[in-house]
Amino acid sequence: MRELRVSVLPPYNFDLVLDRLSLDPLNSVDISSRTVKVPFYGEEDEILEVTATGTTDDPSFLVQMEKEDRGNARLDYLKKVFQWEGTLQEIHQHFLDTDLKDIFTEHSGTPVVLEFNPYSTLMKSIIHQQLNLAFAHTLTQRFVHKFGREKDGVWFYPAPGETAILDVDELREMQFSQRKAEYVIGVSKEIAEGRLNLQELEKKPDDEILKELVKLRGIGPWTAENYLMFALGRQNLFPKTDIGIQNALKKLYGMDRKPTLAEIDEMSEAWSPYLSYASLYLWRSIENRK
DNA sequence: GACCAGGATTGCT
DNA sequence: AGCAATCATGGT
The missing domain is CATH 1.10.340.30 (Hypothetical protein; domain 2)
Structure with missing residues (x-):
């Protein structure tokens, strides 16, 4: 077993990451030990285990691998999946002047986490x-x-x-x-x-x-x-036909109907170039959480 | 028992 | 080009 420690720039709330990952029953998440077991699709199936060891303001991780990480393929993959090289601070800053301010404050430190393949x-x-x-x-x-x-x-x-x-x-x-x-x-x-x-x-x-x-x-x-x-982690996508997004916008603006596509274009204009984050946080704003 | 869900295609006009 | 029907089933 190879072990590795990683620290990333704050804010980064891994407990919220685990919370979202646990929505999919196929994911192997253990909230109490703050660990997720990640499938790595290499020449053979491998498991990469990621455990949070820090806090939102001082985030760090313990990574455990089954094999030697030749060419850093596994670490690079984890960095991309968990967006460990992102700058959430800047992105939060961008949203503080917009209608998404409250939602971003509530879910502060939530990165866009990619699917595993x-x-x-x-x-x-x-x-x-x-x-x-x-x-x-x-x-x-x-x-x-x-x-x-x-x-x-x-x-x-x-x-x-x-x-x-x-x-x-x-x-x-x-x-x-x-x-x-x-x-x-x-x-x-x-x-x-x-x-x-x-x-x-x-x-x-x-x-x-x-x-x-x-x-x-x-x-x-x-x-x-x-x-x-x-899958690719592109930052500026806003699926305006998505029912969840439409319901989240309806709730955010206190509407008695879902917004039209033209209205959605207007609402989302100020959130570019980080529309993917806007989407994620809007989804989170209507997900049932404990 | 309707009606809607983190839509897309097909077959109408 | 634009609209309605279609799909399988679970939740409300």
């Missing part, structure tokens, strides 16, 4: 389309439990090639709709057969990635924006 983000987003979160998590969990892999309590999504050869009926059995099953298998085929290269895609600017992803059957604007935000 680009392909899994795509699958999860497609499965989550249009469904309430409870059922969406159930479906995703069924999918990963049946076709993915487990190691020491940590779940790994199947590889694209493994999903690509599934039959639609195998997903229908676990209560996927016909079309959702086709989307999941179809997009996996695009990747497995080399027509969609996620590593190459990552090098392009937001608008080009959006354009390419939306061409695929089963990926619309919402899913593509979700990918840019949570």
